[in-house]
Amino acid sequence: MSSTGTAAAAATAAAPGADALQHRFEQVVESEQRIEPRDWMPDGYRATLIRQIAQHAHSEIIGMQPEGNWLTRAPSLRRKAILLAKVQDEAGHGLYLYSAAETLGVDRAELTEKLISGRQKYSSIFNYPTLTFADVGVIGWLVDGAAICNQVPLCRCSYGPYARAMVRICKEESFHQRQGYELLMTLSRGTESQRRMLQDAVDRWWWPSLMMFGPPDADSPNTAQSMAWRIKRHTNDELRQRFVDMTVPQAERLGVTLPDPDLEWNEERGHHDFGEPDWEELGRVIRGQGPCNAERIDRRRSAHQEGAWVREAAAAHAAKQASRARTTPSAGGAA
Numbered sequence: 001m002s003s004t005g006t007a008a009a010a011a012t013a014a015a016p017g018a019d020a021l022q023h024r025f026e027q028v029v030e031s032e033q034r035i036e037p038r039d040w041m042p043d044g045y046r047a048t049l050i051r052q053i054a055q056h057a058h059s060e061i062i063g064m065q066p067e068g069n070w071l072t073r074a075p076s077l078r079r080k081a082i083l084l085a086k087v088q089d090e091a092g093h094g095l096y097l098y099s100a101a102e103t104l105g106v107d108r109a110e111l112t113e114k115l116i117s118g119r120q121k122y123s124s125i126f127n128y129p130t131l132t133f134a135d136v137g138v139i140g141w142l143v144d145g146a147a148i149c150n151q152v153p154l155c156r157c158s159y160g161p162y163a164r165a166m167v168r169i170c171k172e173e174s175f176h177q178r179q180g181y182e183l184l185m186t187l188s189r190g191t192e193s194q195r196r197m198l199q200d201a202v203d204r205w206w207w208p209s210l211m212m213f214g215p216p217d218a219d220s221p222n223t224a225q226s227m228a229w230r231i232k233r234h235t236n237d238e239l240r241q242r243f244v245d246m247t248v249p250q251a252e253r254l255g256v257t258l259p260d261p262d263l264e265w266n267e268e269r270g271h272h273d274f275g276e277p278d279w280e281e282l283g284r285v286i287r288g289q290g291p292c293n294a295e296r297i298d299r300r301r302s303a304h305q306e307g308a309w310v311r312e313a314a315a316a317h318a319a320k321q322a323s324r325a326r327t328t329p330s331a332g333g334a335a
């Protein structure tokens, strides 16, 4: 047998079977190591990650719109600079996440197409309108606060590229949350009408923020499998509870009332009890019938169309650079 033939036979003999691959995958997950792009993974694991990471990336990109709406109307240059930086961070988060999704074998252009044709979801929270500048502060405080609660555990997700992207994203989200809280602190020390504006924004954003964590555990089809794969580290209800417990003292400090008559400390449980969000409303918003769904997707679709020339120019530039690199000897090679 030729040496090539011997190597091929040895490789075939050494190639692990499906059971061995599954076993190795399970061992990596159970021992808190990371699955990396070239590792074998079950099809369902790959599909779940693509679904969640794509939804997450789309949320960051669509999430630029509600606050972006206030960029030209920020009340001072300082507030405008802060808001610009925050909205740009969100674009960056979207890009890290699309890159993480691409390591699973999907293409960003394909994911964008699925978003604008309504075949992939994004977070329900971005389908509510931003009526006053207080909404910018409340989004930072409550929406970024909820995002942090949900995303800090994702830094320990079993899929390496997603977990690593989350580390940086969470650091930036913490800054976003603080800028929102600082804005609201300023409003709370302001005039009577500024305090009313603050309370009105809290009243409108509280329940949609609780819905960000997804349906109750009993109605969450994906949680059990995602927890077994250590993609999700906590259930939707556990994280919602953590968010409520974290937020109540912050609301007291701000001097606002959270719009839930059932909200109270439960000594026995060591947690706050709270009321039931309107799950039918969440269902409607996820199905595309929220107050701003159509507007958000139209805006995203037209931004994508208007940006076509930029993508074409970037591709033409990259092709030109690549062809120059092929035909021009490099400085190192010439020496």
Ligand code: FAQ
Residues within 6 Å of the ligand: 051, 052, 055, 056, 057, 059, 060, 063, 064, 090, 121, 122, 123, 124, 125, 139, 143, 144, 147, 150, 151, 211, 212, 213, 214, 215, 219, 220, 221, 222, 223, 226, 232, 236, 286
């Ligand atoms: N909105 O079985 P589960 C941010 C869907 S980023 C829309 O519980 P899962 C930063 C769900 O996809 C915010 N759809 O699903 C920022 C599933 O769909 P399917 C985004 C929702 O995946 C701040 C079905 O319902 N964050 O805020 C929602 O196990 C400020 C059944 O649900 C992430 O994406 C919802 N709220 O748990 C930017 C974090 N909830 O199966 C700008 C990563 C559920 O029909 C300004 N994602 N659905 O395809 C996750 O942690 C999870 O995917 C959950 C849902 C917890 C969202």
